[in-house]
Amino acid sequence: MKNPIRLGVNVDHVATVRQARGVDYPDPLEAALAAERGGAGGITIHLREDRRHIQEHDVLSIRERITTKLNLEMAATEAMVAFACRLRPADVCVVPEKREEVTTEGGLAVAGRERELAPLIERLRAAAIAVSLFIEPDAREIDAAARVGATVVELHTGAYANARADAAVAQQLDSLRRGAAHAAARGLVVNGGHGLTLANVAPIAALAEMQELNIGHSIVARALFVGIEAATAEMLEACRRARDAGRPR
Numbered sequence: 001m002k003n004p005i006r007l008g009v010n011v012d013h014v015a016t017v018r019q020a021r022g023v024d025y026p027d028p029l030e031a032a033l034a035a036e037r038g039g040a041g042g043i044t045i046h047l048r049e050d051r052r053h054i055q056e057h058d059v060l061s062i063r064e065r066i067t068t069k070l071n072l073e074m075a076a077t078e079a080m081v082a083f084a085c086r087l088r089p090a091d092v093c094v095v096p097e098k099r100e101e102v103t104t105e106g107g108l109a110v111a112g113r114e115r116e117l118a119p120l121i122e123r124l125r126a127a128a129i130a131v132s133l134f135i136e137p138d139a140r141e142i143d144a145a146a147r148v149g150a151t152v153v154e155l156h157t158g159a160y161a162n163a164r165a166d167a168a169v170a171q172q173l174d175s176l177r178r179g180a181a182h183a184a185a186r187g188l189v190v191n192g193g194h195g196l197t198l199a200n201v202a203p204i205a206a207l208a209e210m211q212e213l214n215i216g217h218s219i220v221a222r223a224l225f226v227g228i229e230a231a232t233a234e235m236l237e238a239c240r241r242a243r244d245a246g247r248p249r
Contacts, residue, residue: 005205005243006041007236008193009073010216011062015053028054029061030229031220036068038232042091044214046073047080049097056083061246063087071214073134076108081120085127092124093154093214107136107156109151110144118148125149137179140171142186152189154180154214157204161195173203180209198222198235202242213239 014031018024032043043066045054061114065071069090071229074080075097096108108158110117110133119132132152135141136159145153160172176192183190192204192216205213215235222231 003211005210005239006212007039007042007232007239008042008191008212008214008216009035009038009219009232010044010046010073010193011035011220011228012046012053013220014046014218014228015055015058019053028058029065031223032062033064033229035219035232036066038229039236040068040232041212042069042071042214044073044093044216046095047083049075049080053186059087063089071132075086076117076120078120079101081123081178084124084129088127091130091132091152093123093134093152097135099226106158106240107138107141108134109141110135110148111140112144113127114144114148121149125151129147132189134193137176139179139182142179145183146186146188146236150188152191154191154193155183157192157196158194160204161197161200176204177207182188182229198238201235201238203237205242206246208246 011028011031014026014028018026032249043062045059047054047059071091072084072089073093073095074084076094094108121131130152131150133145133150133152134154134156135145137155142153155176160176163169163172180190189211190209191212192210196213196215199219219231219235
């Protein structure tokens with residue numbers, strides 16, 4: 001039987017709205033607490049190098065006030081590793097980061113960077129932090145993630161979410177299905193995220209190996225009309241329905 005799926009809500013874009021005016025509202029902490037009331041199993045935030053949305057004080061206040069878990073997305077840099085080791089969130093997800101991108105554009109390149117990444121991951125794990133790598137659903141990258149000591153992989157679902165033709169959607173879903181199975185066989189916890197919406201989340205939530213989905217932009221966008229709490233509850237219900245539909249009777 002499939003395990004229940006968790007929903008991590010990313011509140012970065014609440015901070016995006018705030019930073020657009022340089023004011024002190026809306027507060028990502030308020031959004032995080034509302035997401036928890038809506039059933040979120042965790043809160044995800046990305047402290048970017050350019051601080052375009054989430055700021056250090058957001059990370060500290062959210063870490064202090066939420067009752068679920070904090071998943072800190074971060075680049076693989078010395079400064080961010082040191083910050084995470086001081087903060088000690090429950091989870092860290094190491095992501096690629098480019099100043100010029102609008103949002104994270106693809107998975108982290110792990111294969112070929114093992115010597116660089118392994119010591120950083122070892123330090124994070126020594127601080128009792130579960131380490132996830134945001135990667136493409138590619139066997140080579142999954143194997144590299146296992147070699148460098150990650151305990152979790154978050155499979156990049158962006159190519160699936162952006163596919164339009166039926167054949168392309170099916171191809172990307174099959175890639176994610178095979179990637180999830182391969183990662184689980186390597187003993188890795190399997191999460192997923194990027195570009196997921198109420199319209200496309202069901203096939204991903206139905207994957208037996210998928211433990212957690214981290215979703216932000218579509219929930220924050222939906223919240224403009226129904227609020228964060230309701231938008232979170234809607235997404236969680238969609239994930240649960242998809243999960244239940246895939247269970248053997």
